[in-house]
Amino acid sequence: MVGDKRLIVALDVPNMNQVRNLVEKLGDSVSYYKVGMELYYSTGREVIAYLRSLNKDVFLDLKLHDIPNTVAQSLGVLTELGASMLNIHASGGLAMMKAASQAVANKAAQLEVSRPALIAVTVLTSIDAADWANLRHDMSIKEHVVHLAKLAQSAGIDGVVASPQEAEAIRAACGERFIIVTPGVRPQGAAINDQSRIATPREALKQGAHHLVIGRPITAAADPRTAALEICKEMEAV
Numbered sequence: 001m002v003g004d005k006r007l008i009v010a011l012d013v014p015n016m017n018q019v020r021n022l023v024e025k026l027g028d029s030v031s032y033y034k035v036g037m038e039l040y041y042s043t044g045r046e047v048i049a050y051l052r053s054l055n056k057d058v059f060l061d062l063k064l065h066d067i068p069n070t071v072a073q074s075l076g077v078l079t080e081l082g083a084s085m086l087n088i089h090a091s092g093g094l095a096m097m098k099a100a101s102q103a104v105a106n107k108a109a110q111l112e113v114s115r116p117a118l119i120a121v122t123v124l125t126s127i128d129a130a131d132w133a134n135l136r137h138d139m140s141i142k143e144h145v146v147h148l149a150k151l152a153q154s155a156g157i158d159g160v161v162a163s164p165q166e167a168e169a170i171r172a173a174c175g176e177r178f179i180i181v182t183p184g185v186r187p188q189g190a191a192i193n194d195q196s197r198i199a200t201p202r203e204a205l206k207q208g209a210h211h212l213v214i215g216r217p218i219t220a221a222a223d224p225r226t227a228a229l230e231i232c233k234e235m236e237a238v
């Protein structure tokens, strides 16, 4: 079997030994992995090269957030790595997102490689109502997420990271082709950890998510392969 590409497994581990151990255990049950800050800062390009050598897709989740020139130059470098998806923070603003989108397109054209999707983080899935009130925004979380999604789309960004609880509203505002990636996914009964705005895999897909990012419910399971296969089964039934 080949893993369902709608499932992206978050490899939140600190070194290559743990990566190899997990990826070997998961085998063909997973075909798309997310490399985040901890793993990339620790291993750099090695982990991307390793996953690509196994023909796995990679979402390089470094959440760039800086002034337009810095983000654009950095994305030019990251576009060389062969990831299928890269990301930035939408709260970096319209000019930053436009520069980011242009930089990825230019670098991919220069290298004559396919352009990685570039998506924008809206409001982190760990943020709950109390955190949100502390941040003093004048819109609800959902309104703000949809606002950022529309801004990202107008800047030429391919999609967003949001919670499953906002997926339906984003889909209605931005259309079918705009990519929605949702972390904050928890199978029924799984530990919630530090996530707040959550849904089950089935609910996330029904709300319109294209990709589900799932880490600890799989990687911390006693049998990660069985956990991944159970999630794939739940996804197939939607």
Ligand SMILES: O=c1ccn([C@@H]2O[C@H](COP(=O)(O)O)[C@@H](O)[C@H]2O)c(=O)[nH]1
Binding pocket: 010, 012, 036, 121, 123, 124, 125, 126, 161, 162, 183, 184, 185, 193, 195, 213, 214, 215, 216, 217
């Ligand atoms: O809003 C966001 C953006 C990114 N993430 C990342 O997704 C995974 C989720 O891991 P779990 O173990 O399933 O909680 C993690 O790598 C986060 O950095 C997110 O959770 N929310």
